Amino acid sequence: KFVKSMLESKKVDLIRTGESDGTFASAFMTFCVYPRCFLSPEDSLFCAQFIKVLHSMKLQGFSTIELIDNIVNAATGSLYCMTEDEAGNLAIFLNEIWKTVNSWRYNNDAFSSELKGSPGSKLSKAYAEANNIGDHSVKDGITHDDFKAIYTQWHSKIGVSSIGCLASSEYMHTRAALIVLSRIVLVYPTQPKVGDKILKSLSSLQSEDNPRPDIRATAQGYHSQLTKARDEGMWKEENIAVTRARQEKEKAKAEERKKNLALQHENMKKETEAITREIGDGDRYGRDRRDDRSRPDDRGRAWGADPRAHQQRGPPMNVSAPVFTPKVGAQRELGFADRREHDRRGGHERDVYVPPNRRDGPVTRRQEDGRGERRKRSRSPERGDDSEHQQSKRSRGEWAPPRRSA
Numbered sequence: 583k584f585v586k587s588m589l590e591s592k593k594v595d596l597i598r599t600g601e602s603d604g605t606f607a608s609a610f611m612t613f614c615v616y617p618r619c620f621l622s623p624e625d626s627l628f629c630a631q632f633i634k635v636l637h638s639m640k641l642q643g644f645s646t647i648e649l650i651d652n653i654v655n656a657a658t659g660s661l662y663c664m665t666e667d668e669a670g671n672l673a674i675f676l677n678e679i680w681k682t683v684n685s686w687r688y689n690n691d692a693f694s695s696e697l698k699g700s701p702g703s704k705l706s707k708a709y710a711e712a713n714n715i716g717d718h719s720v721k722d723g724i725t726h727d728d729f730k731a732i733y734t735q736w737h738s739k740i741g742v743s744s745i746g747c748l749a750s751s752e753y754m755h756t757r758a759a760l761i762v763l764s765r766i767v768l769v770y771p772t773q774p775k776v777g778d779k780i781l782k783s784l785s786s787l788q789s790e791d792n793p794r795p796d797i798r799a800t801a802q803g804y805h806s807q808l809t810k811a812r813d814e815g816m817w818k819e820e821n822i823a824v825t826r827a828r829q830e831k832e833k834a835k836a837e838e839r840k841k842n843l844a845l846q847h848e849n850m851k852k853e854t855e856a857i858t859r860e861i862g863d864g865d866r867y868g869r870d871r872r873d874d875r876s877r878p879d880d881r882g883r884a885w886g887a888d889p890r891a892h893q894q895r896g897p898p899m900n901v902s903a904p905v906f907t908p909k910v911g912a913q914r915e916l917g918f919a920d921r922r923e924h925d926r927r928g929g930h931e932r933d934v935y936v937p938p939n940r941r942d943g944p945v946t947r948r949q950e951d952g953r954g955e956r957r958k959r960s961r962s963p964e965r966g967d968d969s970e971h972q973q974s975k976r977s978r979g980e981w982a983p984p985r986r987s988a
Contacts, residue, residue, distance in 0.1 A: 586635060597643035604706035607648035616656055619675045620664070626671040630678035637702045646702030647724065647732065648709055653679060654736045658743035661758055662750075669758040673765035680769040687733045688772075688818050693726050734773070741776035748783045756787070756797055764804045767811050774817045781808060 589596070597606060619629040637646045657676060664672065685692040697703050703723030710719045713735070715728050724732070747759030763770075763780070771777040786792070787801035811817075 586639075589635070589639060593639055593641050597641055604645075604648065604708050606643055607645050607652050611649060611652040611656060615653070620660075620668045620671050623671055623674050626675040627678065630675050633679070634682065637696075637700070640700050640702070642701050644701055645704060645706065645709075646697070646700075647705060647729075650679065650683065651709070651732070651736070654739055658739050661743050661747050661762065662755055664758050665754070666757060666761060669761040670765065673762045676762065677766045677769055680766060683733065683736070684769055684772060686729060690726060693729065697723075697729070698726070699723055737771065737773055737776060741771060741773075741779065745779055745783050748780070748787065753794065753797070757800075760797070760800045760804055764800070764807060767804065767807045768816065772817060773819045774812075777808065777812060777817055781805065784808075 615629050615633070619626045633646075633649065636644055653676075657672060660672065661669075682696075686697050687693075700723065703719075704721070705713075705715065705719040705724065707717075707720050709715075710717065713732065715724065715731075718725075719728060744759050744763055747755040750756055771780065784801050784805045787797055788805060789798075792798045792801075
């Protein structure tokens with residue numbers, strides 16, 4: 583509000599010419615809008631809103647129509663020389679501008695209340711002559727019919743440039759066009775002639791022969807978005823007869839797909855029945871006989887009455903084989919000999935060794951052999967280290983390292 587009030591207080595001095603001479607629109611676009619709308623999404627949105635504010639202030643000499651014409655020319659030319667980020671920022675700027683342009687084109691009330699008779703609708707003499715518009719556009723502003731003709735020119739310029747980028751062999755041309763078109767799909771295109779050409783140009787990008795998978799995926803996504811926008815009535819200038827014919831054609835295709843699915847399901851059912859007849863009748867083999875245990879088997883016996891399943895084990899094959907008995911002495915058991923020790927250790931079984939004369943609990947082999955203690959590491963004697971052990975070893979005649987002289 584502060585910025586708008588400040589602009590309102592100085593709107594007389596903003597444009598010194600006071601009339602549309604054709605130079606202000608190009609200069610404003612070149613030095614104010616174009617350098618900033620590519621910087622970031624915020625800057626592009628700010629440029630679009632700033633133009634709308636200046637138009638709503640009805641500044642004398644601010645020709646909105648000529649400014650939008652310069653915007654369209656700059657946007658179509660820059661599609662061939664921009665990065666992906668710049669394409670995204672330009673798409674935001676065009677989306678905001680084209681929303682207003684569409685409302686003036688397809689809503690007569692919006693045109694009458696926002697554009698008709700305002701300084702923004704007045705054209706310069708050079709622009710009016712170049713577009714074959716009468717002198718009334720210089721004095722009183724353009725009419726709605728004049729605006730429709732200008733809108734068609736803008737629409738065609740964007741379409742030609744976009745289709746050219748889509749058909750280009752350069753990667754960045756196609757990539758930038760897809761980014762811009764996919765982000766303005768809800769406001770452009772609105773004419774079916776340009777929309778059909780864009781759909782046709784997307785067919786080659788969606789094919790499997792395309793060596794660029796990212797371009798193919800983006801083209802497929804934009805094709806779905808454009809088709810959905812068309813079906814929802816975004817192509818406002820499409821003939822009613824053409825729309826109904828397309829809807830009938832799509833309905834016939836849907837019915838054909840439904841019939842094909844039903845036929846495929848019927849064929850699968852027939853194949854399943856044929857396989858069942860080939861394998862069995864569905865009663866003898868295809869049935870789980872355990873679910874009907876009351877029925878007798880093939881020999882008239884009840885289910886589970888086979889005597890072979892209840893035979894007792896016979897005697898061992900070699901009766902005269904000797905029985906192994908451990909030697910007299912220590913006993914080897916799996917588990918603790920003492921139940922109290924077993925419970926004290928939490929019930930865990932271990933392979934233990936219990937001597938016959940030991941009753942206070944089991945002892946492991948490692949403890950019995952005396953190997954439970956940690957073995958000390960041997961080392962060379964230090965200088966002056968003459969312990970009793972070393973003296974005893976020397977006294978027994980065992981080998982000892984020679985003493986070092988001081």
